Amino acid sequence: xxxxxxxxxxxxxxxxxxxxxxxxxxxxxxxxxxxxxxxxxxxxxxxxxxxxxxxxxxxxxxxxxxxxxxxxxxxxxxxxxxxxxxxxxxxxxxxxxxxxxxxxxxxxxxxxxxxxxxxxxxxxxxxxxxxxxxxxxxxxxxxxxxxxxxxxxxxxxxxxxxxxxxxxxxxxxxxxxxxxxxxxxxxxxxxxxxxxxxxxxxxxxxxxxxxxxxxxxxxxxxxxxxxxxxxxxxxxxxxxxxxxxxxxxxxxxxxxxxxxxxxxxxxxxxxxxxxxxxxxxxxxxxxxxxxxxxxxxxxxxxxxxxxxxxxxxxxxxxxxxxxxxxxxxxxxxxxxxxxxxxxxxx
Amino acid sequence: xxxxxxxxxxxxxxxxxxxxxxxxxxxxxxxxxxxxxxxxxxxxxxxxxxxxxxxxxxxxxxxxxxxxxxxxxxxxxxxxxxxxxxxxxxxxxxxxxxxxxxxxxxxxxxxxxxxxxxxxxxxxxxxxxxxxxxxxxxxxxxxxxxxxxxxxxxxxxxxxxxxxxxxxxxxxxxxxxxxxxxxxxxxxxxxxxxxxxxxxxxxxxxxxxxxxxxxxxxxxxxxxxxxxxxxxxxxxxxxxxxxxxxxxxxxxxxxxxxxxxxxxxxxxxxxxxxxxxxxxxxxxxxxxxxxxxxxxxxxxxxxxxxxxxxxxxxxxxxxxxxxxxxxxxxxxxxxxxxxxxxxxxx
DNA sequence: TGATATTATGAGAGCGCTCCCATACATTAG
DNA sequence: CTAATGTATGGGAGCGCTCTCATAATATCA
Numbered sequence: 001x002x003x004x005x006x007x008x009x010x011x012x013x014x015x016x017x018x019x020x021x022x023x024x025x026x027x028x029x030x031x032x033x034x035x036x037x038x039x040x041x042x043x044x045x046x047x048x049x050x051x052x053x054x055x056x057x058x059x060x061x062x063x064x065x066x067x068x069x070x071x072x073x074x075x076x077x078x079x080x081x082x083x084x085x086x087x088x089x090x091x092x093x094x095x096x097x098x099x100x101x102x103x104x105x106x107x108x109x110x111x112x113x114x115x116x117x118x119x120x121x122x123x124x125x126x127x128x129x130x131x132x133x134x135x136x137x138x139x140x141x142x143x144x145x146x147x148x149x150x151x152x153x154x155x156x157x158x159x160x161x162x163x164x165x166x167x168x169x170x171x172x173x174x175x176x177x178x179x180x181x182x183x184x185x186x187x188x189x190x191x192x193x194x195x196x197x198x199x200x201x202x203x204x205x206x207x208x209x210x211x212x213x214x215x216x217x218x219x220x221x222x223x224x225x226x227x228x229x230x231x232x233x234x235x236x237x238x239x240x241x242x243x244x245x246x247x248x249x250x251x252x253x254x255x256x257x258x259x260x261x262x263x264x265x266x267x268x269x270x271x272x273x274x275x276x277x278x279x280x281x282x283x284x285x286x287x288x289x290x291x292x293x294x295x296x297x298x299x300x301x302x303x304x305x306x307x308x309x310x311x312x313x314x315x316x317x318x319x320x321x322x323x324x325x326x327x328x329x330x331x332x333x334x335x336x337x338x339x340x341x342x343x344x345x346x
Numbered sequence: 347x348x349x350x351x352x353x354x355x356x357x358x359x360x361x362x363x364x365x366x367x368x369x370x371x372x373x374x375x376x377x378x379x380x381x382x383x384x385x386x387x388x389x390x391x392x393x394x395x396x397x398x399x400x401x402x403x404x405x406x407x408x409x410x411x412x413x414x415x416x417x418x419x420x421x422x423x424x425x426x427x428x429x430x431x432x433x434x435x436x437x438x439x440x441x442x443x444x445x446x447x448x449x450x451x452x453x454x455x456x457x458x459x460x461x462x463x464x465x466x467x468x469x470x471x472x473x474x475x476x477x478x479x480x481x482x483x484x485x486x487x488x489x490x491x492x493x494x495x496x497x498x499x500x501x502x503x504x505x506x507x508x509x510x511x512x513x514x515x516x517x518x519x520x521x522x523x524x525x526x527x528x529x530x531x532x533x534x535x536x537x538x539x540x541x542x543x544x545x546x547x548x549x550x551x552x553x554x555x556x557x558x559x560x561x562x563x564x565x566x567x568x569x570x571x572x573x574x575x576x577x578x579x580x581x582x583x584x585x586x587x588x589x590x591x592x593x594x595x596x597x598x599x600x601x602x603x604x605x606x607x608x609x610x611x612x613x614x615x616x617x618x619x620x621x622x623x624x625x626x627x628x629x630x631x632x633x634x635x636x637x638x639x640x641x642x643x644x645x646x647x648x649x650x651x652x653x654x655x656x657x658x659x660x661x662x663x664x665x666x667x668x669x670x671x672x673x674x675x676x677x678x679x680x681x682x683x684x685x686x687x688x689x690x691x692x
Numbered sequence: 693t694g695a696t697a698t699t700a701t702g703a704g705a706g707c708g709c710t711c712c713c714a715t716a717c718a719t720t721a722g
Numbered sequence: 723c724t725a726a727t728g729t730a731t732g733g734g735a736g737c738g739c740t741c742t743c744a745t746a747a748t749a750t751c752a
Contacts, residue, residue: 016732045463097445100411102430115396120397283603351739363740399740401737401739
């Protein structure tokens with residue numbers, strides 16, 4: 001059933017080499033020959049055998065996508081599906097395929113190694129690697145092109161695509177301060193994840209720029225989950241923040257729930273903001289002010305960059321931070337009026 | 347860097363054939379020879395070249411996972427991540443890899459075709475295909491082994507793994523009736539998805555078995571999303587159901603929101619149940635009674651079954667329905683007391 | 693003990709493709 | 723007009739592996 005180059009060649013009255021040239025868009029083929037070959041190929045439904053092509057060319061046109069699954073919390077929101085969609089669609093456009101590994105610790109050893117070493121893959125996209133991921137070192141040793149989704153904090157030789165978490169967080173907190181909030185707290189992500197660290201950094205920068213004294217009581221570590229946000233909000237409550245910047249929507253939702261349980265009204269008593277703009281953020285009660293990140297484009301860019309690195313291995317690291325968008329909904333009003341009301345009560 | 351069979355052979359003082367036998371666990375190799383070859387392979391960090399192996403053996407040990415992306419609604423909940431995790435881990439255990447395609451209509455044509463035809467793949471897992479997916483026909487024509495996640499309603503020659511949606515829905519509705527609810531409504535999934543149809547079927551079966559008259563006003567079609575659930579609940583409200591079986595947790599959450607907006611209390615005024623047991627279901631207000639499905643095991647089973655079909659192509663379709671679990675939380679109480687209270691008021 | 697089966701190994705032919713090189717012919721330059 | 727350059731094609735080696743077949747060595751049986 002699956003026809004070969006040789007067959008096409010015979011039917012078209014040319015050599016295998018010529019057919020190969022046609023299939024690979026080489027320049028030196030006569031117009032007429034090319035047309036004839038193409039029509040035969042079409043007729044016989046020719047599809048090049050990938051394995052043979054890979055073996056001969058030393059390139060598979062397959063990208064590996066590795067998702068370390070220590071962070072199963074991330075599977076709660078649509079981050080990975082969107083990222084995968086972006087990667088997948090960019091690959092398709094560039095005539096590549098995606099191979100997927102959910103890197104549970106045990107498998108990391110066997111199958112992935114095998115695939116990487118076995119030349120099954122031309123490059124790797126490493127999604128949300130932990131800062132000290134051993135896979136990084138393995139990849140570098142192997143000399144395989146790779147790119148991170150999520151920047152690497154220390155190693156400036158590694159390529160990555162990330163969202164500009166610092167700026168985004170800074171803008172959000174600056175926005176809260178501009179609204180008149182004076183005790184802006186934050187629920188951070190886990191310390192060992194760079195996104196969490198960067199968002200905290202942005203929070204601190206905003207405070208500094210606005211000359212607001214920074215208060216350790218108003219910073220509580222969360223874990224990006226709803227439950228974590230709930231607990232963190234409870235810890236925050238005694239310190240009477242008037243606004244809370246949660247480093248993820250999931251945590252913001254948890255905070256909202258804690259507030260409801262504590263009988264606080266949002267945004268009248270306290271403002272809440274999130275990060276991510278997951279679909280559900282538009283339907284919380286009240287709808288959540290948050291930051292939208294271009295997850296899908298980021299995935300696409302990662303794939304495109306990697307493909308580019310594979311074809312032009314100049315060794316230069318590619319590093320990109322993508323911009324975010326502040327989505328204003330209903331979880332924070334102007335605080336000025338409220339403060340007046342509070343004052344007049346006294 | 348990447349060593350070859352030939353090298354190992356030279357170092358071990360045997361022929362390429364013998365090394366190949368050792369690497370593939372063929373029986374007829376002397377103990378001592380095997381040990382020697384293995385130690386050399388280990389020392390030189392030998393990894394077989396996948397492309398070469400595939401070309402020669404005509405098998406790639408790669409499974410394709412195709413996810414049709416018309417149903418982007420499904421990307422909202424963690425269904426696919428879990429499914430992928432199950433598939434990926436089963437593949438790893440069986441020394442296979444997973445290639446992923448998000449089948450947006452345009453790509454379906456190009457890359458996937460290429461991969462399937464190009465022999466890049468030994469078999470395909472087709473996740474939540476629509477009933478009339480053209481890919482089905484293409485796969486069959488190509489003679490490539492494949493398996494569906496989600497049963498096929500009409501074609502009994504195709505292999506699939508699914509959850510027993512009918513039984514699960516029937517059990518849930520029977521449970522509601524047993525609790526004393528008398529006007530049990532349902533918010534269904536979209537008609538063209540078999541899971542939706544099956545859950546409706548289960549609902550109807552339960553009514554019939556309990557000899558409850560079936561009322562068309564109490565059946566509203568949703569689309570598996572939160573928003574759809576909200577709208578459907580609003581449509582249901584005038585017909586005064588005392589319990590609602592939503593065919594997905596997302597829709598149940600939407601229904602909950604509609605109820606809150608309408609000033610109804612759950613479960614005092616009305617009971618709500620969902621389907622899926624997404625993580626968030628445990629943290630709705632009140633926590634949602636729902637049905638848990640073994641998504642990850644289902645993915646794993648699909649992969650294992652497919653691998654089995656590839657090695658033993660007997661042509662027999664494999665069909666499995668996996669059991670679900672009723673998770674009782676707080677969105678439906680006993681209705682007996684409530685009815686008494688209502689009656690005494692009159 | 694000779695015939696037969698079993699086990700251990702090597703030789704070699706591909707799998708279907710890419711890519712380098714050789715060739716043939718057409719074009720241009722000196 | 724000869725030499726150099728460019729264009730279109732074919733030939734063939736070889737990518738690293740699997741697998742059949744041949745061969746040699748050893749074990750089994752009447």
